[in-house]
Amino acid sequence: MTAPAHQGWFDRRGWRDFIIAAPYAWLVAFFLAPFVIVVAMSLARTATQSPPFAYLPQWPYVRLDSYGRLFTDTLYIRSYLVSIRNAAIATGLCLLIGYPMALGMTRVSRSTQRLLLMLVILPFWTSFLLRVYAWIGLMGTNSWFNRAATAIYNALVPADWAITSLHMMNTNFAVVLVMVYSYLPFMILPLYANLEKLDLNLNEAALDLGSRPWQVFKDVTLPLSVPGIIAGGLLVFIPASGELIIPSLVGNAADPMIGRVISDQFSIAQDWPMASAVAVALLVLLVVQTVLYSYFDARARAGAEQAP
């Protein structure tokens, strides 16, 4: 018995090809195509028309002036540095807070683990914007949070340094604080997935061989969790360095982050080519890091397998 000819084109192989092709099609349509458009815009010049850019009328039609301005205008250099610095601090703090939480989660009973995982994911059920607005309320000079923080500050410093309230809103501190809060689950989840797989027998073996608990952590748990640290670090650092909403709502206009610069160039300055150039540069910066990481990771793995 043979299948009707019209079914032949969509057999198991057809399914497999379709399933493989689907994510590629998605990436082409929603990543590669927009990226090509952004690159194309970055090579144009501004024009008073809609959309507000145009290409040069004769050869070479495109210009690189927008990229040139990235290096000459200190606004861009500074905002890149501010972005990288804020993202790096937020990533570091997420790691410091998230690592003990992830490790602790692996050391409790299965049912408690499920509950804690749920609690880590729970904030995602509330709108991100709403949670940022909640922080605005908390950081305001009259909130209980600010008053408590002020009280602690006043208790720690000499009396003549005492202040009535902490200035939190519209500072880099606020940006980092809200970024740590927002991105913490992205650090905890990959770390938990990594730590949860580690064989506790290894810890016992190290204890048995004379290591104290902190040495066991340093010699066994920490080195074996490096893949989780890197995965969590990338998941926090990459979105944090391009973050727009948090610096726009709680940040400080004098120290803009790059996401805000891109947004302002598009909407306020109506300089689409410049905004596109900034976006392309940011992407290149992040992609280079990721590629470097995969390269060294692959090399380390290959090295381990080829050892004599």
Place this chain on the structure above:
Amino acid sequence: MPASNAPFIRIDGVTKKFGDFTAVDNVSLDISRGELFALLGGSGCGKTTLLRVLAGFETPSVGKVSIDGQDMTGVPPYGRPVNMMFQSYALFPHMTVEANVGYGLKHETMTPAARRDRVKEMLALVQLSPLAGRKPHQLSGGQRQRVALARSLARQPKLLLLDEPLGALDKKLREHTQFEIANIQYKTGITFIVVTHDQEEAMTLASRVAVMDKGVIRQIGSPAEVYEYPNSSFVAGFIGSINMAEAEVREVASGHARIAVRQLAAELTVTMRENFSTGERAIFAVRPEKLAIARTRPDGAANVIPGTVQDFGYFGKDSLYRIKLDNGHILSVNTVNARRLGVGETAVTWEDRVFLTFEPGSAILLKAGT
């Protein structure tokens, strides 16, 4: 200063409970220096828990452990002169063979040169010197097992604990490794405690075996003692194969008992190891290799049981028979093929009418209910 006559390892009334479950129930055990001791039992019998108590991973609910005269109560695993070879080997996957073996030496006060020498010596002991630079995932199962052994020996512990050391190896490798472990134990003189569920492994490795069941030690003795003179039907049945039947003592005279065994439809004479009285109920047991098989009724044999060959397996060096008695009961018989059959001579085979005999001293008479 430990008392010279104190046992090297003393397990004193140790009980370990997990919630309502008693894993180890009031176990007391003395082990001498340089012994290769085996804890034998099925899964969940408490042998691994007892091992973990010795290693310091579990705190006994009651009782204490002392090693070389020193009380181990409250001493953490890293403070004990004890090392353990884990069932899963627990090799550090991110370290080379060399680093794994040398890991425990980090905490010893010794010069780097001495440390390197010790690692070299250990790798030579387990014949792994050429693989020093490899990572665990590049090794075979047998090689990993030897790395684990070298790592646990490197600190020269007073006591080495081995949790199912041969469990993950294939049959051929097991036999080889078994002798290697015994050999290394002899060379190093370290006291070994092996935990295993495999009675053959325990018998060939150990100089003394403790049979455990439900958290309790049922019998301690040399492999030959627990095999030939089991103290209960549990031990008799756990170690090796055995034929067992209920019996009633009819007559007692000069160390021998005349018993009636209803299942075998026979009156038999057996040597007593314990005192029995006339009329007492008992358990009769005899190992398959203690039964002799003949096609003609032997004259003057103390015990004769007639039957028919129901099943027969030829293994070369020996043969296994299942003999069906006239009342339908089955007895296993194991015969060694010590002599080659002559031309035209046939071995006892299917459907043959046979007579089983055994010496009174080869059978076991156990108290009922043990």
